[in-house]
Amino acid sequence: MKKILLTIALIGILVAGVVGYLLYNKPHRDIGKASSDFVVDASTLFREFEEDEAAANTKYLDKVIKVRGNVKSAHTDAEGNMMLTLEAGDEMFGVTCTIPEKNLANAATIREGQHLTVKGVCTGKLMDVVLIRCVPED
Amino acid sequence: MKKIIISVLLLLVVVVAHGQGKFYTKSGKISFYSSAPLEDIEAHNKTATSVIDTETGRMEFAVLMKAFQFRKALMEQHFNERFVESHKYPKATFTGNITNTSDVDFTKDGTYQVNVKGNLTIHGVTKAIEAPGTITVKNGVISGTSSFMVAPEDYDIVIPAVVRNNIAKQVKVTIDMVYEPLRS
Numbered sequence: 028m029k030k031i032l033l034t035i036a037l038i039g040i041l042v043a044g045v046v047g048y049l050l051y052n053k054p055h056r057d058i059g060k061a062s063s064d065f066v067v068d069a070s071t072l073f074r075e076f077e078e079d080e081a082a083a084n085t086k087y088l089d090k091v092i093k094v095r096g097n098v099k100s101a102h103t104d105a106e107g108n109m110m111l112t113l114e115a116g117d118e119m120f121g122v123t124c125t126i127p128e129k130n131l132a133n134a135a136t137i138r139e140g141q142h143l144t145v146k147g148v149c150t151g152k153l154m155d156v157v158l159i160r161c162v163p164e165d
Numbered sequence: 166m167k168k169i170i171i172s173v174l175l176l177l178v179v180v181v182a183h184g185q186g187k188f189y190t191k192s193g194k195i196s197f198y199s200s201a202p203l204e205d206i207e208a209h210n211k212t213a214t215s216v217i218d219t220e221t222g223r224m225e226f227a228v229l230m231k232a233f234q235f236r237k238a239l240m241e242q243h244f245n246e247r248f249v250e251s252h253k254y255p256k257a258t259f260t261g262n263i264t265n266t267s268d269v270d271f272t273k274d275g276t277y278q279v280n281v282k283g284n285l286t287i288h289g290v291t292k293a294i295e296a297p298g299t300i301t302v303k304n305g306v307i308s309g310t311s312s313f314m315v316a317p318e319d320y321d322i323v324i325p326a327v328v329r330n331n332i333a334k335q336v337k338v339t340i341d342m343v344y345e346p347l348r349s
Contacts, residue, residue, distance in 0.1 A: 054238060089252075
């Protein structure tokens with residue numbers, strides 16, 4: 028009887044350990060495979076944040092969204108990550124999408140003025156509306 | 166007479182060139198680093214905004230908490246949900262002034278040590294802080310760097326006892342900005 032209890036306890040500890048380890052190392056969301064909560068034009072998204080930031084935060088923060096717009100600017104940093112800004116009907120500001128280097132495999136063609144859809148996680152608005160972990164779509 | 170006019174014009178040109186006004190960035194880098202007995206944690210944000218007024222020495226920074234990226238997804242989740250509550254407080258901001266603006270010639274290439282004093286708001290709590298920084302002017306491009314310590318406790322960020330040994334009492338914040346002229 029004692030042996031059985033001991034075995035069960037050991038298995039319990041082992042399972043807890045494995046679960047804990049897996050949880051600790053759980054991967055980031057795969058945005059490429061994630062379904063998008065919203066599909067929206069860059070200008071609409073920007074305007075929603077301009078008009079009522081609190082409401083837009085409630086609606087979009089942490090959500091995976093697909094944003095469509097024309098590429099205003101695109102820069103690649105030293106690590107190969109891209110910082111892309113979509114036009115949003117404002118002279119100075121737009122929707123900024125940071126695209127990690129690993130998501131840029133098929134993005135060699137991105138150029139200014141091009142119409143593009145980008146999927147990413149919305150983090151809010153400072154000057155631009157900011158999306159991170161983005162994946163460019165065809 | 167002609168000489169005087171030329172002198173006045175020259176003076177005007179100098180004044181205009183010097184009074185360059187405002188510079189900004191929307192791709193500023195802000196990172197933080199916590200070193201604790203059980204683990205080291207770092208997070209990076211590349212979409213911080215900042216405006217600097219070279220005439221008055223006024224500086225403003227803002228950063229979206231949710232745009233800090235961690236190596237481990239769980240750390241990022243805990244940071245957002247439990248510690249900084251980024252759904253309630255999506256931004257951290259700083260507004261302040263360079264206390265020794267006169268030591269910096271923004272029109273001349275060089276490296277200038279500055280001291281910045283102002284108010285830092287994180288997690289809805291505002292505290293006065295002061296930090297040293299470096300302003301570099303190279304080929305007319307202004308950049309700024311700084312690093313200073315922030316205690317989560319000061320901003321009412323409660324670290325539960327169970328992870329006390331995973332998170333440092335003092336977190337090192339590093340700032341790296343490259344500015345461009347604000348055309349308005």
